[in-house]
Amino acid sequence: MPPVGTAFSSPPGAAHVGGPENHPSPDAVPPLPSTRYAEPVMSLPLPARKQAAPPPSHAETPPRAGGRPSHLLTFAPLLANADAGVVALALPHFQQDLGMGLAGAQWVSHVYVLLVGAVQLAGGRLADLAGALRLFRCALAGFAVAAACCALAPTGGALIAARGGQAVAAALLVPSAMALLVARAPGPTARVRALGRWARAGGLGSVAGIVLGGLVLSRLGWRWAFWLDVPVALGMLYAARRLEPVPVFRRASGAGAGLWGAIWLSGALLALMYALVHLPQQGLGTSDCGALLAAVLLGLLFAASQRRTAAPLLPSRVLRARGLLGGSAGVFLVAAATGPVGVIGSLYLQGALHYGPLGAGLAMLPMVGGIIVVGRVCCRLLARRGPRLPYLVGWALIGAGLLLLTGVSADSAYLPSLLPGLLLIGCGMPFIWMTCEVVALSGVGPCGTGIGAGIVQSAGQLGGALGLAMAVTVVTARAGGSGPLSGAGAAALSEGAGQAFLAAAVLVLPALANAWAGLGGQRPAVTTRSP
Numbered sequence: 001m002p003p004v005g006t007a008f009s010s011p012p013g014a015a016h017v018g019g020p021e022n023h024p025s026p027d028a029v030p031p032l033p034s035t036r037y038a039e040p041v042m043s044l045p046l047p048a049r050k051q052a053a054p055p056p057s058h059a060e061t062p063p064r065a066g067g068r069p070s071h072l073l074t075f076a077p078l079l080a081n082a083d084a085g086v087v088a089l090a091l092p093h094f095q096q097d098l099g100m101g102l103a104g105a106q107w108v109s110h111v112y113v114l115l116v117g118a119v120q121l122a123g124g125r126l127a128d129l130a131g132a133l134r135l136f137r138c139a140l141a142g143f144a145v146a147a148a149c150c151a152l153a154p155t156g157g158a159l160i161a162a163r164g165g166q167a168v169a170a171a172l173l174v175p176s177a178m179a180l181l182v183a184r185a186p187g188p189t190a191r192v193r194a195l196g197r198w199a200r201a202g203g204l205g206s207v208a209g210i211v212l213g214g215l216v217l218s219r220l221g222w223r224w225a226f227w228l229d230v231p232v233a234l235g236m237l238y239a240a241r242r243l244e245p246v247p248v249f250r251r252a253s254g255a256g257a258g259l260w261g262a263i264w265l266s267g268a269l270l271a272l273m274y275a276l277v278h279l280p281q282q283g284l285g286t287s288d289c290g291a292l293l294a295a296v297l298l299g300l301l302f303a304a305s306q307r308r309t310a311a312p313l314l315p316s317r318v319l320r321a322r323g324l325l326g327g328s329a330g331v332f333l334v335a336a337a338t339g340p341v342g343v344i345g346s347l348y349l350q351g352a353l354h355y356g357p358l359g360a361g362l363a364m365l366p367m368v369g370g371i372i373v374v375g376r377v378c379c380r381l382l383a384r385r386g387p388r389l390p391y392l393v394g395w396a397l398i399g400a401g402l403l404l405l406t407g408v409s410a411d412s413a414y415l416p417s418l419l420p421g422l423l424l425i426g427c428g429m430p431f432i433w434m435t436c437e438v439v440a441l442s443g444v445g446p447c448g449t450g451i452g453a454g455i456v457q458s459a460g461q462l463g464g465a466l467g468l469a470m471a472v473t474v475v476t477a478r479a480g481g482s483g484p485l486s487g488a489g490a491a492a493l494s495e496g497a498g499q500a501f502l503a504a505a506v507l508v509l510p511a512l513a514n515a516w517a518g519l520g521g522q523r524p525a526v527t528t529r530s531p
Contacts, residue, residue: 076177085209115167117461124454326518327440335463340471394431
């Protein structure tokens, strides 16, 4: 269960990845062929002859460096992860109170995954065009309203629809918060430390979702799990009044045509996510083939719209950034390798070792707890030694943990069989997430942090969905069919889980290739103390 948005996650211009001769200053923004950047409004009076041209109408004032208000932004992944954890535990309660079948109750969770994965990239671009702070505030308000609608839902269909609205709000909230967090950082050192806070907040949210979610569901009921989101989101919205905006793009002629590009791309990602989410349940069927075909067709429409518009959704300058491609590839791979561990591990604990749902969730906490513990070490190593070393350390820990998990059996005990592997995976994840996010956004200018954040977040969502689809397919095939895994025998389920962990460990090989092809290896120009 990867953090949403650690998967949720990330920074531009961070820790000089390579020397200054290879990477421009994070504040240097090369102009796009068809898009002009807004000039920040100066606070000092200019000579009379230079005051003729007024500032662009869409410009926002420059950000205030650092400051405690930036800590507010790290609550975005915490809120998203905690909410996802609570809903995962509440599925049986939805069935009982709203008369939903198992498939319908699962769609309360599926619709969130689908829409978050489909909308995040467009949300990141919207943060650049409309202003990250404006989008952050609107997303918080929308999240609170959607959470209230979930709490008041009278039927299963109403709950699924409200949950979809909450997913769209979260898809706008996380990249806009990440763009604000990174753009407010005064330099590479501050960006690395801000990312450390972001990663630890995401891990803390995962822990809180499981622990507090279990308490709320057992004492107050599932509706209170949504009601609690309302004061948290509104409190963040109130506190956001202290934040100052960051620079945004100045609209170019034809920018409205980019709306169609956002629609085509979001539709393509939605169809792809649907196929990946639905595939593990019933195997490759007609609906999955149709979804994959729709994803291809919508992707072609998106590519055509990119060529026609003067303000493309994915500017060519962004797509040519080697760091963004390499960092996003690393995020995709780590999400695909570690994403299935939570689900397969929970299935194994419940089906083979006979844990209850809450007990299985608590047993998986060491994996997310490592994010909180190791974050400081990763920040220090990344700033002092560059991206390649922490990236390799992270994959060494994850690979070792996955290989340890391949030895699970029907008569294994939790402490010797699962706990060591979960701890190693949990300790390795922040090294990779934080390193890849720093590298991915280091080559994106201040006015491109939103789209960079959206690309990184979408890569994590797609990687997690693909990894889970492959892992569940492996377990299902070993269990003797494509039916529910809960009916598999303990021996077959244990063997299938071990094979799924082995398949995830194979992803270490392309990840190692990415260390040389996509990441820089030079020592950054800054050093930092632990955040």
